[in-house]
Amino acid sequence: MEFISVKDVVKEYETAVALRGVDMDVEKGRWVSIVGPSGSGKSTLLNIIGGLDSPTKGSVFIDGVDLGSLSEDAMARFRRENIGFVFQQSHLVPYLTSVENVMLAQYFHSITDEAEAVEALNRVGLGHRLHHRPSQLSGGEQQRVCIARALINSPKILLADEPTGNLDRENTRLILELLKKLHSEEHFTIILVTHDPFVSKWAERLLTMEDGRIIKDEPLYC
Amino acid sequence: MVVSVAMGTAIATSLITLSLDIKGKVSRELRAFGANITIEPKVEGFADIAGQKRYLREKDIIKAKTIFWRHNILGIAPFLEEKAKISFQDRKKDVTIVGTWFEKELPLPGEKTTFRAGVSTVSPWWDIKGRTPDKSSVVLGVSLAEELGIKQGEEVLLDGKPYVVSGILSTGGKEDEQVFLDLDVAQELKGLEGAVSRVLVSALTTPMDDFAYKDPATMSRKEYEKWYCTGYVTSIAKQLEEVFKGSRAKPIWHVAETEGNVLERLSILVYLLTAASLLAAALSMSTTMAASLLRRLDEIGLMKSIGADSFKISIIFLSEAFIIGCVGGLVGYAISVGVVKFIGLKVFGAVLEERVLLLPVALVSALLIAALGSLLPIRRALRVKPAVVLKEAR
Numbered sequence: 094m095e096f097i098s099v100k101d102v103v104k105e106y107e108t109a110v111a112l113r114g115v116d117m118d119v120e121k122g123r124w125v126s127i128v129g130p131s132g133s134g135k136s137t138l139l140n141i142i143g144g145l146d147s148p149t150k151g152s153v154f155i156d157g158v159d160l161g162s163l164s165e166d167a168m169a170r171f172r173r174e175n176i177g178f179v180f181q182q183s184h185l186v187p188y189l190t191s192v193e194n195v196m197l198a199q200y201f202h203s204i205t206d207e208a209e210a211v212e213a214l215n216r217v218g219l220g221h222r223l224h225h226r227p228s229q230l231s232g233g234e235q236q237r238v239c240i241a242r243a244l245i246n247s248p249k250i251l252l253a254d255e256p257t258g259n260l261d262r263e264n265t266r267l268i269l270e271l272l273k274k275l276h277s278e279e280h281f282t283i284i285l286v287t288h289d290p291f292v293s294k295w296a297e298r299l300l301t302m303e304d305g306r307i308i309k310d311e312p313l314y315c
Numbered sequence: 316m317v318v319s320v321a322m323g324t325a326i327a328t329s330l331i332t333l334s335l336d337i338k339g340k341v342s343r344e345l346r347a348f349g350a351n352i353t354i355e356p357k358v359e360g361f362a363d364i365a366g367q368k369r370y371l372r373e374k375d376i377i378k379a380k381t382i383f384w385r386h387n388i389l390g391i392a393p394f395l396e397e398k399a400k401i402s403f404q405d406r407k408k409d410v411t412i413v414g415t416w417f418e419k420e421l422p423l424p425g426e427k428t429t430f431r432a433g434v435s436t437v438s439p440w441w442d443i444k445g446r447t448p449d450k451s452s453v454v455l456g457v458s459l460a461e462e463l464g465i466k467q468g469e470e471v472l473l474d475g476k477p478y479v480v481s482g483i484l485s486t487g488g489k490e491d492e493q494v495f496l497d498l499d500v501a502q503e504l505k506g507l508e509g510a511v512s513r514v515l516v517s518a519l520t521t522p523m524d525d526f527a528y529k530d531p532a533t534m535s536r537k538e539y540e541k542w543y544c545t546g547y548v549t550s551i552a553k554q555l556e557e558v559f560k561g562s563r564a565k566p567i568w569h570v571a572e573t574e575g576n577v578l579e580r581l582s583i584l585v586y587l588l589t590a591a592s593l594l595a596a597a598l599s600m601s602t603t604m605a606a607s608l609l610r611r612l613d614e615i616g617l618m619k620s621i622g623a624d625s626f627k628i629s630i631i632f633l634s635e636a637f638i639i640g641c642v643g644g645l646v647g648y649a650i651s652v653g654v655v656k657f658i659g660l661k662v663f664g665a666v667l668e669e670r671v672l673l674l675p676v677a678l679v680s681a682l683l684i685a686a687l688g689s690l691l692p693i694r695r696a697l698r699v700k701p702a703v704v705l706k707e708a709r
């Protein structure tokens with residue numbers, strides 16, 4: 094079985110069907126992009142892979158573990174060991190500084206280690222913004238804090254939902270280069286949702302979704 | 316949130332302060348019901364059969380202020396009851412004459428202060444129109460005065476001796492048929508110097524509990540000591556009996572029991588009110604907490620998405636509640652100090668004691684409110700699905 098394995102996943106909401114039977118496998122260490130029009134179910138799929146949401150039907154296996162078999166707290170534990178998230182809105186705790194936001198993830202994982210948190214922020218180029226609150230940071234800087242936070246506990250998977258959606262081209266390139274560098278150093282698996290072709294082409298493989306299904310699966314060579 | 320915790324704490328702490336003080340205050344007020352112990356000569360053996368009269372000694376009275384519970388003796392009055400003939404103009408009647416003190420300052424042995432004794436300290440409701448009797452005057456019960464057609468200021472003969480009627484007494488009891496004299500005058504008239512037939516005592520007591528009803532005769536030494544040194548009406552009576560020669564002291568049960576009941580109910584009421592106020596505060600804390608958590612659902616969702624389990628999230632929000640509780644507790648304590656002072660002045664006309672000891676009580680109740688009030692909303696908020704809140708744009 095592949096590292097990430099999604100089997101016939103259906104997600105129905107009261108008012109809409111977001112996923113109509115999705116099958117996909119991702120090898121370990123791959124960088125996969127998911128593209129598709131708005132409302133095609135990309136975010137829903139990503140949230141289900143990360144265990145933030147549960148499918149109506151079908152199952153998700155990560156590293157051989159059936160997410161559907163985990164209790165809520167077991168899921169939380171699994172998530173903090175294995176998965177890092179980056180969202181479009183930066184989703185930082187507004188009253189905490191950069192370094193405290195990163196340390197929050199450490200706290201949930203095990204114990205806090207300020208030196209390690211500072212080091213992680215240095216790696217994303219924010220050594221000079223350690224004690225700023227999110228409101229004092231630019232959008233690109235906020236996303237870099239999120240990346241530092243997502244990677245602080247050395248996850249095996251990074252799930253990113255439109256991480257550059259709110260950024261200009263220059264900041265987008267910065268973020269992608271940063272991700273590329275970290276990916277090549279640490280070999281975590283990336284699943285990145287976007288509708289921007291400039292962003293999607295940084296991946297090694299491109300999945301296209303439409304109306305709750307994957308309609309195209311192509312390799313990319315960069 | 317701090318406000319609701321503070322209010323709850325203030326109310327609870329005030330009530331607890333009041334309940335500590337209120338018993339003392341109220342039982343003092345209740346002493347207006349009058350005497351709760353009577354001391355009479357012990358009657359036994361041949362004296363009883365022969366119907367021979369026995370007396371207590373007037374000089375023993377002051378000894379009531381030497382017993383272990385002397386500070387609880389709030390009032391005391393002697394009575395000498397004898398038969399006499401009253402005559403007014405051509406009317407004659409056999410009546411009971413009573414010698415007593417209406418109000419008398421007794422010098423306390425070995426102290427510079429005096430102790431106010433007399434009828435006014437054991438039967439404050441006695442209503443005298445006119446003046447209290449002196450060496451040459453008497454006070455008549457209202458029914459007797461009406462029956463014989465006597466008015467204040469007129470002269471009557473008691474056993475042939477003339478006295479001016481200085482006042483008319485009405486109590487609604489048997490006193491309305493009697494004639495009241497100064498104790499000394501009555502003793503002289505009857506040739507019974509230094510004799511008293513009954514002493515009434517008004518004492519502050521501890522409400523009777525199960526232990527108090529045990530028969531002292533069957534108690535172990537230790538139990539007896541405990542009983543003796545607790546201010547039960549029975550143990551105070553026992554101590555009075557010991558200082559009055561040849562006496563028998565008995566609680567006036569209906570008074571003692573009514574008082575005990577009133578106090579008992581009062582404390583139950585206060586406890587209920589305290590519990591209710593804590594509960595109300597917890598509820599109001601809980602609604603505000605719920606509202607605030609609702610605004611912070613995305614924070615919770617975020618925490619979950621970065622791997623927080625419910626326990627660690629609960630700890631974060633509970634420690635917030637803890638801080639709120641501490642602040643609310645301090646504010647509430649400050650408020651309660653004011654409230655208690657105000658109530659003390661309004662209701663009892665006296666400043667109730669401030670108790671620094673109550674600060675921990677205030678803090679504990681505040682924390683209780685905060686914890687109770689936030690547990691439920693936190694649990695509910697934890698059920699949020701992270702995906703839902705994270706997808707919605709802020």
Ligand SMILES: Nc1ncnc2c1ncn2[C@@H]1O[C@H](COP(=O)(O)OP(=O)(O)O)[C@@H](O)[C@H]1O
Nearest residue numbers: 106108109110111130131132133134135136137
């Ligand atoms: N919480 C929800 N309740 C109801 N419908 C939802 C919910 N979340 C998403 N949907 C619906 O599911 C479909 C897929 O949404 P989503 O996964 O967010 O798409 P994408 O990320 O590709 O834009 C949409 O039609 C959306 O309206």
Ligand SMILES: [Mg+2]
Nearest residue numbers: 135136137254
């Ligand atoms: Mg989306």
